[in-house]
Structure formats: C-alpha cells, structure tokens
Amino acid sequence: MDIIDSANEINELHIQTSLSNRKPAIKSHNGMCIWCHEEPVAPNSAYCSKDCGDDHEQYKRKNG
Template identity: 50%
Template sequence: MDDADLAQERQEAHLSASLSARKPRLVSRDGNCIWCKEEPVVAETAFCSAECDEDYHKYKREMKQRAAGE
C-alpha cells in the first residue's frame, strides 16, 4: 500500500466517523410544522418557515441551558 492508499483510507474513516456523529435530521411525521403544528412544511424541512425553525431551535437551546443550570 502506498501513501495515496493510506491517505484515502484515512479520509474515508474520517468521513465515516463524521457522518455517524451527526444528529438525526428533524422530520415532520404528519407533514405539518413541528413547531407551530398548523402549516404544512417546506419541502425537505420540518418547519413551515424560517421563523418557526429559529423559534424551535432557540427554545431547544434555552431548555438545554436551563437543564445545565440546575
């Protein structure tokens, strides 16, 4: 095995580890926004708008901070 083969194996291992460490993508189970629950989602997302996406993630961050502070 030469240096190029070793580098390719290392790169593939790094990519595999990175992909497995990703958080699962949010998905709407019923096709409606997971935050407001009223509007249909935009394709390939779990939210009806950028505002709902931002509000959801802001809420999750705040809950995480509160739990860490207890």
C-alpha cells in the same frame, strides 16, 4: 500501498465516522410544522419556514 492510498483510507474513515455520529434529521409525523403546528412543512424540512426552525432551535438552546 503508497502514502496517497493511506491518506485516502484515513480520509474515508473520518468521513464514515462523521456520518455515523451526526444527529438524526427531525421529521414531521403529520406533515405540519413541528413548531407552530399551523402550516404545512417546507420540502425536506420539519418546519414551515426558516423562522419557525430558528425559533425552535433558540427555544431548545434556552430550555434544553
């Protein structure tokens, strides 16, 4: 095994560790925005818009 193979193994370990430690994605249970509860969610999101997502993140930072 040469130095490039070792570097690739270490890089793969870093990637796997990062992926396993990421937060789970937020999902809507009923297809409606989890913040305003008025609009259907955008594709691949739990919010109806970026504004709702930003507002929810700001609320979570302020209130835990």
